[in-house]
Amino acid sequence: MKRINQYILFVSCLVLCTLSCTNPANEVPFPAPASTNARGIKYPVVNADNSATFRVNAPSARKVQLDLAGFTDMQKDESGIWTITTKPLVPGFHYYSLIIDGCLAADPSSESFFGIGRMNSAIEIPEKGVDFYLPKDVPHGEVRMKYYYSGITENWRTTYVYTPPDYDSNPGKRYPVLYLFHGGGEDETGWTLQGKADLIMDNLIAEGKAEPMLIVMDRGNAVNPNSISPSRPSGTPAQGTRSFDGLFKTFREVMIREIIPVMDSSFRTIPDREHRAIAGLSMGGFLSFDVGLNNLDKFSWIGGFSGSSLIRSDEEMKTAFNGIFNDPLSFNEKVNVLFLGVGSEENSNTRNFSDLLTRAGVKNTCYMSQGTAHEWLTWRRCLHEFAPLLFRE
Numbered sequence: 001m002k003r004i005n006q007y008i009l010f011v012s013c014l015v016l017c018t019l020s021c022t023n024p025a026n027e028v029p030f031p032a033p034a035s036t037n038a039r040g041i042k043y044p045v046v047n048a049d050n051s052a053t054f055r056v057n058a059p060s061a062r063k064v065q066l067d068l069a070g071f072t073d074m075q076k077d078e079s080g081i082w083t084i085t086t087k088p089l090v091p092g093f094h095y096y097s098l099i100i101d102g103c104l105a106a107d108p109s110s111e112s113f114f115g116i117g118r119m120n121s122a123i124e125i126p127e128k129g130v131d132f133y134l135p136k137d138v139p140h141g142e143v144r145m146k147y148y149y150s151g152i153t154e155n156w157r158t159t160y161v162y163t164p165p166d167y168d169s170n171p172g173k174r175y176p177v178l179y180l181f182h183g184g185g186e187d188e189t190g191w192t193l194q195g196k197a198d199l200i201m202d203n204l205i206a207e208g209k210a211e212p213m214l215i216v217m218d219r220g221n222a223v224n225p226n227s228i229s230p231s232r233p234s235g236t237p238a239q240g241t242r243s244f245d246g247l248f249k250t251f252r253e254v255m256i257r258e259i260i261p262v263m264d265s266s267f268r269t270i271p272d273r274e275h276r277a278i279a280g281l282s283m284g285g286f287l288s289f290d291v292g293l294n295n296l297d298k299f300s301w302i303g304g305f306s307g308s309s310l311i312r313s314d315e316e317m318k319t320a321f322n323g324i325f326n327d328p329l330s331f332n333e334k335v336n337v338l339f340l341g342v343g344s345e346e347n348s349n350t351r352n353f354s355d356l357l358t359r360a361g362v363k364n365t366c367y368m369s370q371g372t373a374h375e376w377l378t379w380r381r382c383l384h385e386f387a388p389l390l391f392r393e
Contacts, residue, residue, distance in 0.1 A: 030046065030047055030048035031045040031046060031047045031048070031053065032045060032046050033045055033046075034046050034052065034110075034123045034124055034125075035124045035126075036093075036110055036111050036121075036122050036123050036124045037109055037110055037111070038108070038109055038110060038111055041109045041110075043055040043109055044107075044109065044110070044123055046123070046125055046126065047085070049088045050088040050089050050090070050091065050125050051085055051086050051087060051088050051089065052085070052086050052089060052123055052125070053083065053084070053085045053086075054066055054074070054083065054084050054085075054086075054107070055081055055082065055083050055109075056074065056081070056082040056083075056098060056100075056107070056109075057080060057081055057082075058080065058082055058100055059079070059080025059081075060080075061076075061082070061100050061101050062101055063099075063100075063101055063102075064076070064082040064098060064099070064100050064101075065098070065099040066084050066086070066096060066098065066099075067096055067097040067098065067099055067104075068086060068089075068094060068095075068096035068123075069094070071099065072084060072086070089123075089125045090125065090371070090372070090375075090377075091125045091126065091127035091128070091130075091377060092124070092125060092127065092372065092375055092376055092377030093122055093123075093124050093194055093375065093376040093377065094122060094123050094124075094125065094375075095113070095115050095116060095120040095121070095122050096110075096120065096121050096122065096123060097120055097121060098121075106119055106120060106121045107121040109121075110122060110123065113189075113190075113193055113194055114186060114187050114189060114190070115185055115186050115190070115194065116185045117185040122194070127377065131203075132200060132203055132204075132380075132384050133196040133199050133200050133203075133380050133384070134196075134199060135199055135202075136199075136202070136203055136206070138165075138202055138203060138205075138206035139165035139166070139202065139205075139206060140165055140198075140202050141162055141163050141164045141165045141167065141198060141201065141202055141205075142162070142163050142167070142198075143160055143161070143162050143163075143192050143198050144160070144161045144162075144163060145158055145159070145160060145161075146158070146159045146160075146161055146262070146263075146266055148258065148259075148262045150222070150254055150258055151258070152222065152224060152250065152253050152254050152257065152258060153222050153223060153224060153225065153250070153254060154225050157218065157219060157254075158188060158218075158219070159188065159216055159217065159218045159259065159262075159263070160188050160189065160191075160192055160216075160217040160218075161214060161215070161216050161217070161263070161267060162192075162197060162198050162201060162214065162215035162217070163175075163214060163267070164201065164205055164212035164213065164214070165202065165205065165206075165212070166212060167212075167214075167268075171268075173268065174268045174269060174270045175212060175213055175214045175267075175268060175269060175270065175275075176211065176213045176214070176269075176270050176275035176276065176277070176390070176391040177213065177214045177215075177216060177263065177267075177269050177270075177275065177276050177277070178213055178214070178215045178216070178277040178278070178279065178301075178387070178390060179215075179216045179218070179255075179259070179260075179276070179277065179278045179279075179288075180197065180215050180216065180217050180278075180279055180280060180284075180383075181217070181218070181220040181278075181279070181280030181281070181283075181284030181285075181287050181288060182217070182219075182220055182280070182281065182283075182284050183280075183281045183282030183283050183284055183306075183307070183379075184282055184283035187219055188217050188218055188219045189217075190217075191215075191217045192217065194376050195281075195376055195379060195380055195383065196380060197215060197217070197383060198215075200380060200383055200384055200387070201213070201215065201387060204384070204387055204388060209388045210387045210388045210390070211390060211391040211392070213387075213390065213391060214263075214267055214269060216259070216263050218255075218259055220251060220280065220283060220284050220287050221251065222250040222251040222253075222254045223250060224250045224253075227250075248286070248287050248290040248291065251287065251291070252290060252291050252294065252295075255291050256291070256295060256298065260276075260298065273296070273297060273298055273299055273300045274300050274336075275391060276298060276299050276300070276301070277299065277300075277301030277302070277303070277337075277390050277391070278291055278292040278299050278301070278302055278303070279302065279303030279304065279305065279339070279383075279386060280303075280304065280305065280307070281305040281306055281307060281379040281382070282305070282306050282307040282374065283307060284305075284307065285303075285304030285305050285306060285307030285308045286304070286307050286308070286310065288302060288303060288304055289302065289304050289308055293321040293324055294321060294322075296324075296334050296335065300334060300335055300336045301335070301336050301337045301339075301389075301390050301391070302335060302337070302338050302339070303337070303338075303339035303340075303341065303382070303386045304339070304340055304341070304350070305341040305342070305378065305379045305382035305383070305386075306341065306342050306343060306346055306350065306374055306378055306379065306382075307350075308340045308341075308342075308350050308353060311353055311356065312349065312352065312353070312356075313356075314356065314359075314360075317356050317357075317360055325357070325360050325362050328360055328361035328362045328363075329361075331362055332361075332362065332363045335363075337365060337386075337389045337390070338357070338362065338363065338364040338365065339364070339365045339367065339382075339385075339386050339389065340353065340354050340364055340365065340366045340367070341366075341367045341368075341369065341378070341379075341381075341382030341385065341386065342366075342367075342368055342369070342378070343368070343369045343371075343372035343373045343374060343375070343378035344368050344369060344370050344371060344372065345371065345372060345373040346373055346374050346378070350366070351366065351368070354366035365389070367381075367382060367385045367386075369381040369382065
């Protein structure tokens with residue numbers, strides 16, 4: 001028996017050694033369960049060519065479809081298992097749903113994420129050779145929840161706050177703050193669950209590439225219940241207009257009068273404009289420009305990812321934000337960084353706005369994420385580029 005146990009141990013060591021030699025660090029063996037699967041669930045799996053195979057146990061169903069960038073019929077086997085293998089998918093994070101006999105459903109094999117205005121399943125396609133948003137053996141911060149009551153919206157709101165690794169161990173230290181906002185149809189959980197903002201910051205701080213900072217992730221939607229019109233909710237711009245003021249008026253009030261004071265009183269912030277930044281993706285990018293550029297006494301670092309401005313001409317530049325861009329020298333003195341990020345496969349609005357700013361003498365940084373569209377991989381990359389620029393002396 002002893003000799004048998006020794007033989008088993010030898011074979012096990014040999015197998016482990018072989019696997020470690022043939023699968024270097026950060027190389028995923030294929031096919032592999034998606035990292036977005038519910039714990040312990042094998043399918044969906046990601047294949048070597050970046051395609052994905054999905055399986056659904058629905059023996060009584062007459063028709064099952066996969067809704068992943070379009071509807072595709074799944075095939076049923078004799079045991080009632082429906083299966084499909086997709087075409088190769090681009091790396092990154094993709095929402096999907098199931099359509100079972102006409103009923104929209106989340107995949108019970110996947111974790112669920114709030115996006116597109118509802119809970120969805122999702123699949124992560126690994127980006128080969130890239131790990132800046134993956135967990136590493138470095139000191140990790142925490143994401144905390146803070147409840148507060150909004151007198152403006154007359155309801156309870158929740159903020160998620162990233163605190164850097166030394167926040168608790170260094171109680172005498174105060175920190176700069178980045179206010180970071182999600183896109184349309186998403187919520188305050190997005191930058192943590194889909195965007196991996198905490199892991200991005202952990203890795204940047206460990207590498208000495210970013211200053212330790214707090215990141216406040218609040219819900220970018222706010223409605224004043226006392227100003228709702230029967231025909232159109234207050235704060236919604238009239239059809240055909242491109243108005244920041246109407247779209248974000250209530251949230252701007254919540255941000256300045258409630259969120260910032262709550263964060264400054266609840267966490268060890270450095271409560272001045274030189275240590276306060278604001279950024280967001282898509283709708284959150286528009287929001288960050290609206291709040292930031294209308295309150296330069298509060299913010300000196302501003303970023304927009306795939307949604308930085310509705311300004312599309314020199315004439316609109318002259319009147320935007322009360323003519324703030326008409327005095328570029330003053331603007332450049334007040335704003336340390338004005339960052340515009342966009343995927344190379346998106347429309348040209350962000351790049352055109354950067355050109356308008358440059359022609360007007362307004363300093364800005366324009367970053368393009370190569371090969372990505374309006375998606376979380378673009379925004380992870382944008383944060384990875386933006387954060388190292390912040391709070392540098």
